[in-house]
Amino acid sequence: MKIVVLMKQVPDTYGERILDPSTGLVDRSGSDAVIDEIDERALEVALSYKDAHKDVEVVVVSMGSTAVTVGLRKGLAMGADSAVHVLDSALAGADVGWTSTVLAAALTTTGFDLVIAGNESTDGGGGVVPAMVAERLGVPHVTYLESVQISDDGVVGERSTGRGKLRVHAALPAVISITERLPEARFPKFKGIMSAKKKPFTVASLGDLGIDPAVTFAGVGRSVVLQTTKRPARASGKKIVDEGNAGVELADFLVAGHLL
Amino acid sequence: MSNILALIEISNHGDLEDSTPSLLAAAAKLGTPVAVVVTAPGAGAALVDHLGRLGAAQVYLAQGEQVGTFLVTPQVDALAAAVLAFDPGAILTVNSVEGRDVAARLAARIDAGLVIDAVDLRFEGTNVVATHSVFGGAYTVESTVEGGPTIVTVRQGAIEGQADAVAPVVTTASLGSETGRSAIIDEVIDNVVVSARPGLRGATKVVSGGRGLGSQEKFELVERLADALGAAVGASRAAVDAGFVSQASQVGQTGVTVSPQLYVALGISGAIQHRAGMQTAKTIVAINKDADAPIFDIADFGIVGDVFTVVPQLIEAIESRSKK
Known part of the structure; x- marks a missing residue:
């Protein structure tokens, strides 16, 4: 079985995340770039299945700038067998439509039985790319899984929606996305780090994937940013130290603001 | 049109x-x-x-x-x-x-x-x-x-x-019956608790509790204040990870984003990940023992104090007003 894990590079949430006001795009130079933690959990799902099934091949795929290399190497060090990096300057500012088209093309190239992604990234947070990829590949998808059992012919799991849980299954090939309810990723071991250097690492351009933007994306709607405004920082207001009467003072504050 | x-x-x-x-x-x-x-x-x-x-x-x-x-x-x-x-x-x-x-x-x-x-x-x-x-x-x-x-x-x-x-x-x-492209729903586990409280998403008032509440039992204080205000109940990731409340209540970057008229943060330090889920609230109130908690930087009304003394007094004040 071949499992492909989709990974995305995001600005580290422990730093300040910045949008470039002239382009509306994430300023990736303004903060440390890391592989989104949720994608490492997705990789962990694949690797723990591989631990028990030695014939499983795990491929990590990412689309992004050269900075993605570090994250993909980490994926290899954790135990993935090979990596594919889609790198093309024409993809700067790609929306979810373009991104899902390119990832679907990359998955067609690698081949797959199961695709695993994080449910939503910490930067864009759209949570739509996995289902879009599934539609483009003509396969079932199950997103937002809180538990996953993989078998030779299918995947079973539970997903949370706003109104309760669903137990669902899909036949393979399929695309799934997982939530942070799934276990944290393992740390790369020294041996893994050393062997990662010898594992296949493919860098693919759009041309390599058979995509000519002028042809592939003609007539396809694309979301674009018109304007970006930084909201003024929220100022702190009144701050008091409780001297036995703070609860009553707070009630007065709420009354004054018509909040009771 | x-x-x-x-x-x-x-x-x-x-x-x-x-x-x-x-x-x-x-x-x-x-x-x-x-x-x-x-x-x-x-x-x-x-x-x-x-x-x-x-x-x-x-x-x-x-x-x-x-x-x-x-x-x-x-x-x-x-x-x-x-x-x-x-x-x-x-x-x-x-x-x-x-x-x-x-x-x-x-x-x-x-x-x-x-x-x-x-x-x-x-x-x-x-x-x-x-x-x-x-x-x-x-x-x-x-x-x-x-x-x-x-x-x-x-x-x-x-x-x-x-x-x-x-x-x-x-x-x-x-609808046509076409589809080899669909996953199948085996069971609907309808675990939405029947509650008179408003849902977190879209609520006009939210009261959230953090690690400062100390335990699952003591988290009940958050629910009492929420009920007194007619608010939804939220929580920080720390409170969810500690098992005080279910993950559905988590406010923040990896949980629900809320934008209520009033957000009350009890015992929440205000990590950047939590603030990302609530800082567009119109009015923010924070109660925390730690005077340096970052939540105070964005609070319209901050109280440095013990939630277990301030909140009961607040609930009493709210209830005595509603009786008038």
């Missing part, structure tokens, strides 16, 4: 979800609201009157045996058929797990541009312009779609108001 499709979410019990009024209000801002309702055969007709009261000028009832068994694809098929029937200016879904899934597959199928998590919408010429609140409200971004149809997922409860009530024109359609 152009037709605006709005995919209505239906509860496990066959009722309209709470997201419906706001979604139809969003559709009415742009044009003529067309409610797209996807149900098992015969189950949709009962919803027509209610949709009319919420401003749906047209109701498109798509019915099929596979609804409730096939995951997401019946809704995608229904919207794709409605797009052909109504030639809409935009297609709206709720920015929920299901709404995003449907929007995603539909966008890929009909080559539409997809705009996610809009908090406001307007037409500029023939383009739909969506407003977004990004990185927890640190930025306001406007976006649009170029070169193809427009699909927008709309944040729950973000758009207020209600369209005028109408008597809807109803179209009924049968």
